[in-house]
Amino acid sequence: MSSQARAVVAGATGYSGRDLIHLLLQHPQLELVGAFASRGGDTVSLATIHPQLTGQTTLACQPFDEAALAKLTPDVIFLGTPNEFSHEVVPALLETGATVVDLSGAYRLHDAALYPKYYGFEHTRPDLLTKAVYGLTEFARAALRGAKLIANPGCYPTSIQIPVLPLIKEGLVADGQPIICDSKSGVTGAGKSPTSTTHFVEVSESFKAYNVFKHRHTPEIAQGLGVPNDAQAIIFTPHLLPINRGILSTIYLKLKQGVTRHDVLRVWQTTFADAPFVRVFAEAQLPEIKFVANTPYCDIGCVVEEKTGQAIIVGAIDNLLKGAASQALQNANVALGFDEKAGMR
Amino acid sequence: MSSQARAVVAGATGYSGRDLIHLLLQHPQLELVGAFASRGGDTVSLATIHPQLTGQTTLACQPFDEAALAKLTPDVIFLGTPNEFSHEVVPALLETGATVVDLSGAYRLHDAALYPKYYGFEHTRPDLLTKAVYGLTEFARAALRGAKLIANPGCYPTSIQIPVLPLIKEGLVADGQPIICDSKSGVTGAGKSPTSTTHFVEVSESFKAYNVFKHRHTPEIAQGLGVPNDAQAIIFTPHLLPINRGILSTIYLKLKQGVTRHDVLRVWQTTFADAPFVRVFAEAQLPEIKFVANTPYCDIGCVVEEKTGQAIIVGAIDNLLKGAASQALQNANVALGFDEKAGMR
Amino acid sequence: MSSQARAVVAGATGYSGRDLIHLLLQHPQLELVGAFASRGGDTVSLATIHPQLTGQTTLACQPFDEAALAKLTPDVIFLGTPNEFSHEVVPALLETGATVVDLSGAYRLHDAALYPKYYGFEHTRPDLLTKAVYGLTEFARAALRGAKLIANPGCYPTSIQIPVLPLIKEGLVADGQPIICDSKSGVTGAGKSPTSTTHFVEVSESFKAYNVFKHRHTPEIAQGLGVPNDAQAIIFTPHLLPINRGILSTIYLKLKQGVTRHDVLRVWQTTFADAPFVRVFAEAQLPEIKFVANTPYCDIGCVVEEKTGQAIIVGAIDNLLKGAASQALQNANVALGFDEKAGMR
């Protein structure tokens, strides 16, 4: 791989797109050569859409156009676009030869049959579902190298799989009790479109559960953990926090008899010894959202009631960074052969 | 006036409508007999629209329908409807013989010529502009008694006129320097429709000025204070606070030579001696939004730099209550001959 | 019981005390005759301590003094005081003959042996622990009538016991899986003392779990539900929400085979048929904190995954009202023979 590469962002008007652009603008090896909206409309400067970017780029955001995008000869294309949009454009974008990192859910589930129920559309490319690399970076580095289609994980699944997957892999989790994931997310997770759900007055000074037993991240979590997608194995309840960014998942699971907090920490420390963006909280302090907001980290910690083996695990991320933009960049870095940390502080 | 009366709320789906209904449900003499939306659609229970009201009323909200409304034979009709809607329906509603309290700006300005510029429509009933009573309760009690059309004041103008008007009336304010009103409002002031302006992520952890030199409350404030509607006399800058409810106005004005803080307090205490909902802060403590949120009060306080006569006046209200619903009820109470405080704690 | 009674509040400087005073000031039958701090210091007007109360009362808050309190001949004494303070003063206050409603945890646990571990002090009056009525009003009305010592429930336990207790009593809950209570509270729950935990910057835009497996409300919940105080029966995890007031508990429990959502709703509707302050959410809408904030209600709702019998139950209250002040008043109303709703809107 050459030491420089060209990047394009489609879906540049949303929050993930904005944060990705912000990261790319200071990446030492990736040059942002184009930005596209996920629909038609006028060409508008990125600084007009995201005044935060004023003075940092003179690039404009164009209406989406495959031919115009291909002409930019990108090495990597990031899609911060809606699920159905990504589903539709990925095949053509792969033909450009670029690596496609899709931040939507369109290519995350291996089983095409789940799409109508959870995403509301028939999946037409089950072949690509097989080929796509699920980019939970810390567990996928080998597959990511040179990958052409990367399905970037969902925000909630990232906060849950990173702490839980090593415990399952190492055989620490007992059978017979569902893994219960009580997750809480800031409002950027609901996207930039104004709806009654994202209205300040409806969110501020309040808190609620939503999509109980129905959220589309449930099958993704089950798939990622390798457990059945049913309430006997996994229960996932998302809630809406009155904050801008951040997810904290409180996870209840039963450890096998005799497994201690020390065992959990040891497995984590071994698994993530070379992971620059996973921080194991080994002391009394548990992860909190403010420690990860505006950072590319996933913080993990746990408390174990050792008589019963009941564990309470806490995973925290910034939903727009490790849950979207920075994990996408981390994946692109690995795919293109750059330092995994390039572009991130 | 009999000791009981019938009330109807049109525009029951918005925040002011909701708070008005909440007040009416515990009013000892006003019975809420009907609720209407400001447009078509289905009839839906109020508790479905505003789950806060669950268990407090079984009333439904109907699509707006003049005939259906008239059949309820209301004594008082509250309009929490958009400006143009109020402009249009008020004449017909007056024919029912009920007292109409309009919470919109449609009948607030005496000069019809201001409507195209500030409200975007031609006013067709300048005759009613003359007849409407501007319901800044504390200054309008005589006119309110038996009034048939009451223009309920805007939220910002209420927070400014209550402290400033007595000082102008009593001749304490010097000429030659504009009265500068730097006002800050919570998001309920922007209404319940989801827009990019009311999106949680755009408001939270931020703050901005908006509609600088252009807000439609400017001519209302000038009219209320009896000063010219130009920047030499009055400057009004609204800002958006990341809170749900409340307005605080910081007002800069120059007092005549020799006028002291004590003089200001004395004028206020005299003016508001019998005003149950104006609280004069006479000690060091200045008004803050948290003291008035969820209350029908207007709190006022001041600091005077006595060498120069420069005064900084602070007025604070709950924009949905003294700035809308509770002042509307206060006005209806006076108009119908009830205790001004009825229905309010 | 006469139709009027005299009330005193000790611990008037805190948030619960303030809200209780606010309720008492509009109670038709209870007259607030005195207010005390929980420590020494000067006598200060309540409006100075809580500027929200300006214009509503001229009463002052005195340093705590048993003799001065007794001289006021109260019929009911509310204690919004710290645990150890309540523990110490309750015996003497009972000698006045008044009904004592203690909002602290000092008399909630039947088992004195739990106090050193959970409250940090030896309980010296196990006899009173036996006599105290645990005032979860909806389940204690008979015992409350004429009661002399009422232990007002904790905020978290209220939000959990109200929805769960009827299901246990009616035998709907399966054995073999802990009842997991993932609870989230606003910051007023942490009290009015400034600490690093309540600092705006540490709370805002963040979220955290705290006191995992160690919170003193755990044994109270176990006692209230009649289950063992261990992690095999009950798991309770409190979290801190960046809001002022409100608790939402998401509760995971397994129903017996064949039990449906309809069964749960039916049990709730029967249990709470005459409960003015419990609202059963029987449609798709689940409780949210904004529906109960500033109200005396407990809202409850559920979703049941019927294949597995896994239930997710949501209970929501205002922690300062149904979780403290309004439940205390509800209990006093029942104890003194008043309408349970008196003083509450």
Add this chain to the structure above:
Amino acid sequence: MSSQARAVVAGATGYSGRDLIHLLLQHPQLELVGAFASRGGDTVSLATIHPQLTGQTTLACQPFDEAALAKLTPDVIFLGTPNEFSHEVVPALLETGATVVDLSGAYRLHDAALYPKYYGFEHTRPDLLTKAVYGLTEFARAALRGAKLIANPGCYPTSIQIPVLPLIKEGLVADGQPIICDSKSGVTGAGKSPTSTTHFVEVSESFKAYNVFKHRHTPEIAQGLGVPNDAQAIIFTPHLLPINRGILSTIYLKLKQGVTRHDVLRVWQTTFADAPFVRVFAEAQLPEIKFVANTPYCDIGCVVEEKTGQAIIVGAIDNLLKGAASQALQNANVALGFDEKAGMR
């Protein structure tokens, strides 16, 4: 100057100290070699004090000790310490030969006589007040080069002086009307100590003015603008916003007859042509706090009512960055001969 230098931060436990450390950890030429508290106590790892820094540094924060600090042979010493502490230690620290950047107010005012009134202590080193360079970077570059004592500007004064100073220098401002600065700040500006002023419940959902006519930044603003420190020339009213970080100042001033918005923009664009961290908003969009939060920028914009020459100017910064840590680093960069932007994104 060599291409590498050694930096020490004293006052590392506060918010400014934390943000400064965060910047230094990614500075290409400055190495953070030591961190000190502003008082005694234990040596604790920075990651324990600021868990945000977990995984980014293994450095510990020591109790303040001049000798230990000197042994680290720093080229630059940043003081994020209290005013009186800085006042006291600066003379000794200057003897190390390092450049001292003091973020407190101890060396900002040229007139020692102002210290007792505004800072509560007698200034013992008026000679150093004369020598200290007031580090409003954009106006002080020549003096900063090689400077040994830099008084880093206050947060509020930065947000006001950057937009206003060029207009005064270029003679655009009319006499006869005070410059009114209505400023609003997030809570990090109040420091990390828990007080009733910083308690979440006292700040959230509220807003207030404070220190009216008395804030210590008033003489600093007057000095910076070159106008008399009295209410006829300058009025400054600080307010507390319920947000973590950011200041927005709304500034009212009168332009000389005939001066237009275009003239204001032209002066700004000329003045800041080479300023990497000042962004002139020349279109309709005005600065908002969210555009500058977590950035080193000062955004400035204006609206001019051209008939009267009344201007409303908006300046926005992140109070912890351009208002403290990033301006300190910008100043150190200039003093040490590095790129002004080094270490900042």
